[in-house]
Amino acid sequence: MEVNLPLKIAYAALSLFIALNYGLLLTSTVARIRARVQGRIGIRIFQPYLDIIKNNAKRTSITHGVMFYLGPVFRIAGGVGTFLFIPMIYDSVMFSNFSFSGDVLLVVYFIFFGQLGMALGAGEGGHPYSAIGVSRGLAQMTAFEVPFTLSIIALAVQYNTLSISEIVSAQQGGIMSWSLFTNPLATAAAIIAFLGMSMHNPFSVVMAPQEIPIGPPTEYHSNYLGMLQTNRAIFNAAKLLLYMNLFFGGAVNLPIMIVKTFLLYMINVVVGVSFPRFRVEQSIRFFLGIPTVIGLLGLLTVIW
Amino acid sequence: MSEHETNRQLEQDSVREVMEAMMTYPGKADAGDTVLFCDARPKVEKPYRGIIEKFLNWARANSLWVLGFGTGCGAIELRPLMTSRYDASRFGVAGRPTPRQASVFIIGGYASVKTLKRIIRSYEQMQNPKFVIGLGSCTINGGMYWDSYNTINRLDHYIPVDVYVTGCMPRPEAILAGFVKLQELIRAGKAEKANEYAENFDWYKANQKKIIKNWDMPDYSW
Amino acid sequence: MKYEKIEELLSAMWEKTGLGRLGTGTADSPETAVTGAAAAAVHQQIQSSDLAFVKVPADRGRHLIMDLRDHFGFTHLVFLTASDYIESGVFTLTYMLHSYTRHWDIGVQIDLPREGSTMESIHDLWAQAATYQRELREMFGIDFPGSPRIDEPFILEGWDDVPPMRREFDTKEYSERTFFPRPGRSTNDPAGYMRQKLYPKE
Numbered sequence: 214m215e216v217n218l219p220l221k222i223a224y225a226a227l228s229l230f231i232a233l234n235y236g237l238l239l240t241s242t243v244a245r246i247r248a249r250v251q252g253r254i255g256i257r258i259f260q261p262y263l264d265i266i267k268n269n270a271k272r273t274s275i276t277h278g279v280m281f282y283l284g285p286v287f288r289i290a291g292g293v294g295t296f297l298f299i300p301m302i303y304d305s306v307m308f309s310n311f312s313f314s315g316d317v318l319l320v321v322y323f324i325f326f327g328q329l330g331m332a333l334g335a336g337e338g339g340h341p342y343s344a345i346g347v348s349r350g351l352a353q354m355t356a357f358e359v360p361f362t363l364s365i366i367a368l369a370v371q372y373n374t375l376s377i378s379e380i381v382s383a384q385q386g387g388i389m390s391w392s393l394f395t396n397p398l399a400t401a402a403a404i405i406a407f408l409g410m411s412m413h414n415p416f417s418v419v420m421a422p423q424e425i426p427i428g429p430p431t432e433y434h435s436n437y438l439g440m441l442q443t444n445r446a447i448f449n450a451a452k453l454l455l456y457m458n459l460f461f462g463g464a465v466n467l468p469i470m471i472v473k474t475f476l477l478y479m480i481n482v483v484v485g486v487s488f489p490r491f492r493v494e495q496s497i498r499f500f501l502g503i504p505t506v507i508g509l510l511g512l513l514t515v516i517w
Numbered sequence: 518m519s520e521h522e523t524n525r526q527l528e529q530d531s532v533r534e535v536m537e538a539m540m541t542y543p544g545k546a547d548a549g550d551t552v553l554f555c556d557a558r559p560k561v562e563k564p565y566r567g568i569i570e571k572f573l574n575w576a577r578a579n580s581l582w583v584l585g586f587g588t589g590c591g592a593i594e595l596r597p598l599m600t601s602r603y604d605a606s607r608f609g610v611a612g613r614p615t616p617r618q619a620s621v622f623i624i625g626g627y628a629s630v631k632t633l634k635r636i637i638r639s640y641e642q643m644q645n646p647k648f649v650i651g652l653g654s655c656t657i658n659g660g661m662y663w664d665s666y667n668t669i670n671r672l673d674h675y676i677p678v679d680v681y682v683t684g685c686m687p688r689p690e691a692i693l694a695g696f697v698k699l700q701e702l703i704r705a706g707k708a709e710k711a712n713e714y715a716e717n718f719d720w721y722k723a724n725q726k727k728i729i730k731n732w733d734m735p736d737y738s739w
Numbered sequence: 740m741k742y743e744k745i746e747e748l749l750s751a752m753w754e755k756t757g758l759g760r761l762g763t764g765t766a767d768s769p770e771t772a773v774t775g776a777a778a779a780a781v782h783q784q785i786q787s788s789d790l791a792f793v794k795v796p797a798d799r800g801r802h803l804i805m806d807l808r809d810h811f812g813f814t815h816l817v818f819l820t821a822s823d824y825i826e827s828g829v830f831t832l833t834y835m836l837h838s839y840t841r842h843w844d845i846g847v848q849i850d851l852p853r854e855g856s857t858m859e860s861i862h863d864l865w866a867q868a869a870t871y872q873r874e875l876r877e878m879f880g881i882d883f884p885g886s887p888r889i890d891e892p893f894i895l896e897g898w899d900d901v902p903p904m905r906r907e908f909d910t911k912e913y914s915e916r917t918f919f920p921r922p923g924r925s926t927n928d929p930a931g932y933m934r935q936k937l938y939p940k941e
Contacts, residue, residue, distance in 0.1 A: 630895070630896065630897075631894065631895075631896050634896070657921065658920070658921035658924055659914075659918070659920065659921070659924075663914065663920070663924070664910055664911040664914045664915075665910060665914060666900075666903050666908075666910045666913045666914060666917075667894075667895065667903075668918075669918050670914065670918040670919055670920050670921060671918070671919045671920075671921050674919050724919075727917070728917055728918065729896075729897065730896075730897030730898075730899060731892075731896050731897030732897075
C-alpha cells in the first residue's frame with residue numbers, strides 16, 4: 214500500500230482522534246454501568262470531556278521547573294507513540310497507522326516509556342507522596358512486565374514475526390485460529406499482566422485516590438492534568454487495541470473493534486470491582502510467581 | 518524522657534529531615550542560606566469574554582471537583598451525598614484529594630482557629646477559578662458556638678464564600694440545592710471570588726493574622 | 740483481698756496510708772479524719788454502693804493513687820479533670836479510678852491553689868494521663884512538671900491570654916472582641932421567649 218506521507222499522517226491523526234473519543238466514552242460508559250449496578254444514576258456520558266475542558270480552562274497553574282512540565286509530555290508521547298504503531302483495523306488503508314515489521318518490541322518499549330517520564334516529572338514536583346507513588350508504580354511495572362514480555366516472545370516465536378500486522382493476519386480464518394486458542398498459556402499470562410497494566414483493583418495501589426492522594430499525579434493540576442487525562446484515554450485505547458490484535462484476532466471493521474475492545478475492558482472492570490487492593494510487595498510477589506510460570510510454559514510449548 | 522520517647526523524637530526528626538530534603542519550592546534555602554519565604558501575592562486573573570467564557574463556565578459548572586478535606590461536622594453529611602441515594606456524581610461532583618486539583622472547597626461547619634489556618638493554606642493552593650460553599654449556621658454567624666473563644670463567627674471575613682447553605686447540618690438534599698445554586702452562579706459569571714480574594718488580599722490577610730497568632734507559613738501559600 | 744462493701748475498702752485504705760483514722764458516720768454524711776496532721780484536709784464521701792470520693796492533701800495524692808492501683812485493684816484511670824471553685828479560691832482535681840474486678844469507682848480529689856498550681860505527674864502510672872495533664876495545663880494553667888510534651892500547645896495554637904477554662908475568663912466578651920459577630924442575631928431560646936410572654940414589662 215503505497216500512500217504518500219501527508220495522507221498517511223492525516224489518516225493517523227484521524228485514527229488518533231477516533232481512539233481518543235473512544236477511550237473517553239469507554240471510561241464514562243463503564244462508570245455509568247458500574248453506577249447502575251450500584252443502584253444510582255452515575256456520571257454523564259460526556260463528563261470526561263467536561264473534566265478535560267475544565268482543567269484546561271483553569272487560569273493559573275504552578276510549575277516546579279522544566280522537568281515537572283516534561284512529565285506529562287513524556288507521558289502523552291508514550292501514549293500517542295504506543296497508539297501510532299498499532300494497526301487499528303486489519304488490512305485497512307485508513308486505519309493502519311504506522312505499523313511496520315518489528316513494531317511489537319517498539320510498542321512494548323513505549324508502554325514503559327510513559328511511566329518513566331512521569332517518574333521524573335513527579336519527583337520534581339516536590340511532593341513526597343508523588344515520589345512514593347512513583348516508586349510503587351515503577352516497582353509494580355517491572356513486576357508485570359515479566360509475564361507480559363514472556364507471552365510476547367512466545368507469540369513472536371510462534372508466528373515467526375515481530376510485526377503486529379503479520380500476527381493479526383496469521384490469526385484470520387475463524388475463531389479457532391486466534392492466539393487465545395492456539396496458545397492459551399501465553400494469553401493467560403498476558404491477560405493477568407493486563408490487569409496490572411491498567412491499574413484497576415487489585416493492583417490499583419499506585420493510582421487510587423485513597424492511597425497517599427493518588428500517587429504520581431498528586432501535584433499535577435490545570436493544563437498538566439488535562440494532558441494526563443487525555444493520555445489516559447489514548448493509552449487505554451492503545452493497550453486494548455494491542456491485546457485485541459495479538460490475542461483475539463484483530464478486527465476487520467470498526468464495529469467489531471469496538472465490541473472486542475469493550476469486552477476486553479469489561480474483564481478488567483469485573484475483576485476490578487470484585488477485589489480489594491494488594492500492597493505493592495504482594496503484587497510483585499504475585500506477578501513473579503504463577504503468571505511468570507504460566508508465561509514460561511507458554512513459551513516452552515512453542516519452542517518445542 | 519524515657520528511651521522510648523527519645524527514640525521516637527529521633528525518628529520524627531529524621532523523617533522531618535528527609536521530607537525537607539525531598540521538597541523543592543522557590544525560596545527554599547540551599548545549604549548555608551538563611552531561609553526565605555516566597556513573598557508572591559495572588560494576582561487578579563481576568564476572565565475571557567463573550568461566548569468563550571460562557572462555554573468555559575458551562576464546563577466548569579458541570580464538573581465540580583470538591584476538595585476532600587472534611588473541615589467540621591459537615592463532613593458527615595457529605596458522605597451520604599456521594600452514595601447511591603443522593604448521588605452527587607450525576608451533577609458532575611467528584612472528590613479530589615489534593616487542593617491543586619480541586620475547584621470547590623466545602624467548609625462544613627464551625628472553623629476553629631487551628632482549622633482555619635489549614636483552611637487558608639489549602640484554599641490558597643487551589644487554582645483560579647475556585648469556589649467556596651459554607652455549610653451550616655456556624656459559617657454564617659457563629660451558630661451554636663457564637664460565644665466560643667476558639668471558633669470564628671463569620672467565615673467570609675477570612676476567605677470569600679460563594680454560597681451559604683443553612684442548617685445545622687444541612688441535609689444532603691439541601692447541599693445538592695447549594696450545588697445547583699453554585700452552578701447557576703458560575704454560569705452567570707458571578708462566581709469570581711478568587712479574583713475578589715486577590716483584590717482585597719490585604720484586608721483578608723489582616724483579619725487572618727488577627728486571630729492566627731502563630732503565623733509560621735508564607736503570607737500567600739501559592 | 741475480699742471487701743464486701745466500699746466502706747470497708749476505704750477504711751483499709753486510710754489505715755494503709757496512715758493519713759488518720761476516720762470517725763464513724765452514715766453513708767450520706769461526710770466523715771473527716773479524727774487524728775493526724777492532715778486533719779482538716781482529709782475527707783470521704785460515699786455516694787452509692789459503687790462510687791466514693793476521697794479528698795487528700797496535694798503532697799499525699801500520688802502516693803494514695805499508687806496504693807489504690809497496686810494494692811487495692813483500681814487499675815483503670817477513667818479521667819483526670821479539674822473544677823474551678825473561684826469562690827473558695829481552689830482548683831479541685833479529680834482522679835477517677837475504676838476497678839475491673841469489683842466494678843467500683845473511687846474519685847481522688849485534690850485541692851490546689853488557683854495561682855501557680857502544680858501537681859506531681861502520674862504519666863508513669865498510666866500513659867494516657869499525659870494527655871489529660873496537657874489539657875489541664877492549657878485550659879487551667881496547672882503545671883505537671885516532667886509530663887511528656889507538657890510545654891507544647893495542645894489544642895489552642897498561639898494562645899496568649901488567660902487559660903480559657905478559668906472562670907475569670909469571659910469567653911463571650913473575648914469572642915465579641917476578637918471575632919466579627921454578625922449583627923442581627925436573634926435567638927429562639929424557649930426560656931427567654933416564655934419570660935418575655937409572661938413578664939413583658941421586665
